[in-house]
Amino acid sequence: MNRDFTDVSMAVIRRLPKYHRYLKDLLDKEVYRISSRELSRLIGFTASQIRQDLNCFGGFGQQGYGYNVEELYKEIGNILGLNRVYSTVIVGAGNLGQAIANYPSFVKYGFELHGLFDVNPKLVGMKIRDINIYDVDELGTFVKENDIEIGIICSPKEVAQDITDTLCKANIKGIWNFAPIDLKVPKDIIVENVHVSESLFILSFLLNEKSKRD
Amino acid sequence: MNRDFTDVSMAVIRRLPKYHRYLKDLLDKEVYRISSRELSRLIGFTASQIRQDLNCFGGFGQQGYGYNVEELYKEIGNILGLNRVYSTVIVGAGNLGQAIANYPSFVKYGFELHGLFDVNPKLVGMKIRDINIYDVDELGTFVKENDIEIGIICSPKEVAQDITDTLCKANIKGIWNFAPIDLKVPKDIIVENVHVSESLFILSFLLNEKSKRD
Structure with a gap:
């Protein structure tokens, strides 16, 4: 089909x-x-x-x-497109990046992680699940040479747009974005956001409303 | 108002x-x-x-x-209820729990973290941002004694319902749930979910659809 x-x-x-x-x-x-x-x-x-x-x-x-x-x-x-494999990289190898790298659904449903990238010299050179953490300077070349389809942004919001620009220039197809910012991308690039603070603020809204009624 | x-x-x-x-x-x-x-x-x-x-x-x-x-x-x-302070605990002090504990919006908008909880003896006794990681066995008592309002679930899905039951018995008001499961709670408890794999599957859907058209 x-x-x-x-x-x-x-x-x-x-x-x-x-x-x-x-x-x-x-x-x-x-x-x-x-x-x-x-x-x-x-x-x-x-x-x-x-x-x-x-x-x-x-x-x-x-x-x-x-x-x-x-x-x-x-x-x-x-x-949902889960009958095929997607090549991915994670940019930002802090706690969130590592959590995503180890996320069971991520591994189980064909999202192949080819590398993590960070600026922190303490992280560069380490491995998560046998996958290397590289210097973020190598990101563009790596994505191009390895035909990476999905870039996962787990960086602070201040650098998320720069990372996005690098990914887009390197022919990324889609971005899964965890930074609390709306990224600017060429119109053929797909962006899917996980804005966790939006969810947190909905929870505070609901709690606050409830406390008014109680 | x-x-x-x-x-x-x-x-x-x-x-x-x-x-x-x-x-x-x-x-x-x-x-x-x-x-x-x-x-x-x-x-x-x-x-x-x-x-x-x-x-x-x-x-x-x-x-x-x-x-x-x-x-x-x-x-x-x-x-959004951001003009007041919320007392919170994080259950599951792995990468995701630590990422949430350090999340800038979380700290900035009045979500006060009182403790993290884990089963892992290597984590229990450690601190994140000067906040203790306790044994999960202490969760119910801690939540009750400290009038904690929000429980944040960053555990594997297999234990998320048990944690929820403990939180509810200890009079939690709301749950921010990152485990990929829909929690059963009494009807006065508010649950807000962040189902990250749902977002990932939407991304794979969109990429897969796009590849059919290209």
């Missing part, structure tokens, strides 16, 4: 990783068949939402049978 | 941290006044979206003048 999903809304796409995670849990528990109602109870979306979401991709359920968990898990993985 | 914002949609609320971040950048650059059009160009929302969003909170702009950056920054901070 090589159709593209430009017609599917990003709201639906952004729910797919959650389906993927729950289906993996079901497989780990040796559950091979599930109704949209049971899936709904587990995952917290309505059964009708689930049917609608999955229909965007051709529909996987069978009336009176439900979903084949293994098939659905595999298909959603395919849609 | 002590009104609550239960009438404002979470979609609007979830955009506030981004406004907050851009307004902070403007203040750092000593820009004290901005039109919704200029703000729109910076932040990437339409000017009409910006006016609509800010109107939900009473509207801050003045016709022909624009927004007072400092006032708007302060008010959005107040709405």
Whole structure:
């Protein structure tokens, strides 16, 4: 199957990783068949939402049978592009960079880490999971020579745009950005942000609202 | 001002941290006044979206003048509950826990870290930013005795629910969860998740879609 999903809304796409995670849990528990109602109870979306979401991709359920968990898990993985390998580098080898390098999903789903980069001479030359930490001066050349597709930015925000410029010049395809800044990139480069402080501020909002009502 | 914002949609609320971040950048650059059009160009929302969003909170702009950056920054901070201090603990003092403990926004915006907790005897007894790492067995007592409001879960997913149960029994108010699992909590406990692998899978989706079109 090589159709593209430009017609599917990003709201639906952004729910797919959650389906993927729950289906993996079901497989780990040796559950091979599930109704949209049971899936709904587990995952917290309505059964009708689930049917609608999955229909965007051709529909996987069978009336009176439900979903084949293994098939659905595999298909959603395919849609998410998890049926292939991605070459990656991490820029910023501090605690966050090391946490990402060791993150189980990262390793498990085909994200191959080829190198970490840092300015700190104490880190350069060390290894994480047998992968070298290089001087950030070598970043551009390394990315170009090794056809790296994804650059993961775990640096302080002050240097994140410079790193991005280096990555883009070296023909990176996508950037996974943890720095609290919106990066400027040429329009064919994909950027996906994890802005953790935004999530923290939503938590403080909710706590503060709750304390007003209590 | 002590009104609550239960009438404002979470979609609007979830955009506030981004406004907050851009307004902070403007203040750092000593820009004290901005039109919704200029703000729109910076932040990437339409000017009409910006006016609509800010109107939900009473509207801050003045016709022909624009927004007072400092006032708007302060008010959005107040709405987000950043005008007070939160007592927190981090459970899981590995790379991710340490990264969060050192995260600049975390320190800057009133999230006071009272302790880290881990099972690893090599970590227990150490300090991060002068804050102790304790044995996780002490978690419940510590949270209760110190009136901790926020528990931050940076543990492997296998133990995240047990940690959550301990936190809830010790009267935690909110949980900031980095483990890739949806936690079960009593309904008065607020949970905010950072599911980093969901973001990674969106990146792989977008890269994979792009490669089909190229």
